[in-house]
Amino acid sequence: MEIDYAKIGLKVGLEIHQQLNTRAKLFCGCPPALFKEEPEITFLRRLRPTQSELGQVDPAAFFEFQKGVKILYEANRATSCLVEMDEEPPHPLNMEAVEAVLTAALMMNMQPIDEVHVMRKTVIDGSNTTGFQRTCIIASDGWIKVGEKTIPIQAASLEEDAARKTGEEDGGKIIRYRIDRLGIPLIEVATAPVIYSPAEAEEVAFAIGRILRDTCKAMRGLGTIRQDLNVSLPNGALMEIKGVQELELISKVVKYEVQRQLVLISIKEELNKRGIKKDALQQQFIDVTEVFKQTRCKVIRKALDKGCGILAVKLPLFSGILKRELIPNVRFGTELADRARFWGRVGGIFHTDEMPAYGITAAEVAALRKATGAGEEDAVVFVADNEENARDALKAVVERAQEALEGVPAETRTAKEDGTTRYMRPRPGAARMYPETDIPPVRLTAELIEKVKAHLPEPAEKKVKRLMREYGLNEKLAKQIVDSEYGLLFESVVRESNVAATTVAAFLTETLKSLKREGIAIEKVTDNQIRDLFKAVGAGEIAKEAASDVFVWLSKNEGKSCQEAAAALGLKMLSKAELAALIDRVIAENRNVVDKLGAKAFGTLMGVVMREVRGKADPTVVNTLLKERLANR
Template identity: 45%
Template sequence: MDYKALGLTAGIEIHQQLDTGEKLFCRCPTTLRETSDHSGEFFRYLRATESELGEIDRAAQEEMKRDRKFVYYTYDTTCLVENDEEPPAPLNAEALDLCLTIAKMFSMTPVPQLHTMRKLVIDGSNTSGFQRTALVALNGTIPQSIVPGGGEIETICLEEEAAQRVKDDIFSLDRLGIPLVEITTSPCMHTPEEVQKAAEYIGMVLRSTGKVKRGIGTIRQDVNISIAGGARVEIKGVQELDLLAEVVRREAVRQTNLLALRDGLVSRGAVVDEGRITDVTGLFKDTKSAILKKAKKIEAVTLPGFAGLVGREIQPGRRLGSEISDYAKKCGVGGIFHTDELPAYGITDSEVARLRAHCKAGEADCVILAAGASAKQAACAMQQVIVRARMALSGVPEETRKMLEGGSTAYMRPLPGAARMYPETDVLPVLIDEKRWNAVAVPELLTEKVKRVSARFVADYRFNPAFATQVASSEYLPRIERAIHEGINPDLAASTIVRVATELRREGTDIENLFAVDTDLKILHAVKDGKMAKEAIKDVFLSVASGTTLDDAIAKLAPAVSREELERIVRKILAERADFVQQKQKAALGPLMGVVMAEVRGSVDGKVVSEILRKELDKVLAKGN
């Protein structure tokens, strides 16, 4: 696809959790919990409120189409602030300093006086009904090497993380309030690959602080995409960086197809007319379709000129029908039926024929059905059908969308407006003066650090350059350096921690827990002290991970052979093979190594065996000559 010709423009928003000691507006730890550990729960209803301009935000209003009850799990690590039962504490200074550090790394300018705002969010993920957020700095840069012509970071905001959805309308309060930076670029990217590269770069800068949370869900990307003639669409919550380019590609395809679809509709003279809505509940009195049978009310609308286009694919697995269905779902219905996909779902050919006749639908017309548990719900869903169908006549609607598996997207809500922001009056403004800004130290970029450290590894320990880079970019670098500092052979330390950790983690072993109690270092010391052979490292790790104590694991998998015992074994083998030794002289060393290793079954490091064998062999040879 020629993205330049398409006029693709994209910007990204990166949300990264910060690894601070306390939350942004209360003094709770930023610890994530197992939901089974929750200590209590409560429930609330949320209502849209007017903004300072007297408007209700359209995104918020959309959520209000249904009365929703939200349940919240509390923990012994959450407090009344998360419960929205206590005013917020002052803005966490550690989080602000970290945010300023990041701002400085992007050469941004801080705002002179920071004001905390409330961003209306009434999907239940915030107990208060808003997310607290503050604009911290403006006008940063992404280097030309990442985005051709140089990219712009428009803003960096410090926000509180939302509550984690457990399922449906149940939320867990452990995550609510963890500090989060939101980095927003300008629409400065023009290909899917640029978007991906920019996101990777920003992620690298964030990790360079060493103070951001790691792991799935701790960083999320939103992408804003439009093509010429299309519209700005915001895709929320892309958690896997690798999918970013694909999401952009698919959105470009979607917008292209929606524009083509519009042209098709216009050339056919398609119209959307509320006058064509009729009640068809009676038509499906004896239907075999479970959904229609259950419905209290079924409404139908005839869309002249839409036939065939409602069912046309606009994105892998997505049709205009799916888009219309997404809108109707906001009223609480399961979806809609359209004649492009019928007969199906238990609706028969003759029912479709009767429906078409009843609606006076011609060949070129599509009929859409909305079934509701009440007349109100059916009418609400039908209104949404009309709204979305009408949008198809003008092309691409501005929307917030959520990512589906694979990179396609579904409608979430309209783009929120500025009406969703109003001041958080319970938090005082914070002055960011020159003194504070000047005191912010900029850490070395990870990419620079990797270059520097790997060069040192090559020079000092003679690592090959590729391995040195791998070790230097490892998140376990501090552990490796500590092991080396404690006298472990650098090659052994690096290869054990990097390779074994990667392998074990891939196999599903919880390596972080083992590292937290220094299992890696203890094993390395055991190897160094000759208590076990390095060949047994992985097995010992696995055994400890499954709950065995380290000593038991070594005893079982690599029984310790004392130095004296080893010397005795070596002398015995030399005596048994005296002829061979005399015949081969020093060359007997190699073959005898194998014999001794087999005898001690991996419980002694090969180096130690070789050292003792050489010594004993020399003694025997010296005696013989």
């Protein structure tokens, strides 16, 4: 189905978050780095929602607080100090990060703020040890050109990245967060909601991403850039979609979101047609443990053996609705299940739209319908868990079913790798911000702004022309290199390596793109490793044909050197003597051909030799040497 997005009134706004590769974190001296090993330090905390007169306490966080949820923080000495642990006040704002944001802001024609005030944005899900995220506006009110269209940029902010969730324990009563990421500087760029199609959303994100990379301060790799999308439809709702990690996913996420909202609207129409009223959906939970006493369903059996019961609720006239597919892998039943998981800490739900299945028999379904007083036109949802969780879960299911009567509920959703989204939490109210009194305001002086202006990176169009001129790249390759994540690396590699510019450019664009398509984690290879790789190619230590093999090996063996890669792959270049011996052997083995064709045997023999040396010799050297040996025979 082709959708006319303009006609249906789609509006998208983007918030692009990019980690900055500064020497230190935003508010302390720790390096902006993550760790993979077991934590050296752990500590347990609770966050208490602060009372506010106007801003209501965040409902989701308050709920978690009431449930006694605790947070187990993980840290190590290399990446965190007392500041991230919230055991020491923040140090002054990192000016290197401020300058990076200013650079991007000026490239987006924005007006710097005279005096920057760091704010505390209340976030009590545990992702910040303080209970708030420190953030400040550096510049506002700019624009960029994307194609012919001018996209207004509302604000460029500087904020601290949050801790990353590493797991849950004790049935969701303890949430684990790792604080290595906490405090890494993030630039946030927000556009006005003036994007009207999925493709345009991707183009705008791409344009902003390129500007951020041009500041030379953008980190590279998965997880270093995160796009949040605000997607709204006039008859749907404003949806906040968090954490799209790949640029290429943006249009897909928007497409799916539009589709999801359209199906939810049609479900609403269907439910209204069936004549369901909101108060018919009641929180009447029925214990149906008896029904499943003899069940062969493994999940239920396991829960029963642990002493859990089974609680069910009837959704009158909902039969068939729960299996309606909204987007791939997400049915209406999935939406109910996601709510149940979030509010009830359960593993999932069962419902009659998918029965009989999972070892649940038709007889059991019939008994279930009987126990809940449900007819064929009704749906029944049931949960196997302890009573408290099961009640919370079913309560959330009933609330979500009630919302279906109204259409699309406003939610914060999280983006999955396949472009679909899932319920994350209810939309928080207005941003609850108050001043960070531990950090004095920072004046952005005229001198500072002049200094940043004087060092602004080259605009992309200019750079394409210069690369064509200086390095002899064709326009396509020059554009590709400028658009790629390796635009800055390219020039230093060419300068240092003595490898032809077009070879380097083709490798950094086409080769890497195809490796990425093959599933190689290209972001794991650092800039320095790439530099070393080309230095080795330039010095004749590694054949340029073997460069991609070395690269792939490096991506799978983090922290190793090119030399180690070459040794492991058996790619050590043949010495001239070794090569000569090999050529002589090939000539001897093909004496018939050589005798017959003389010098014309060169083409055939070149092929044979190259197959044998497979990346261990430079073709031009082989060429010369083979000609020489043939001539001197």
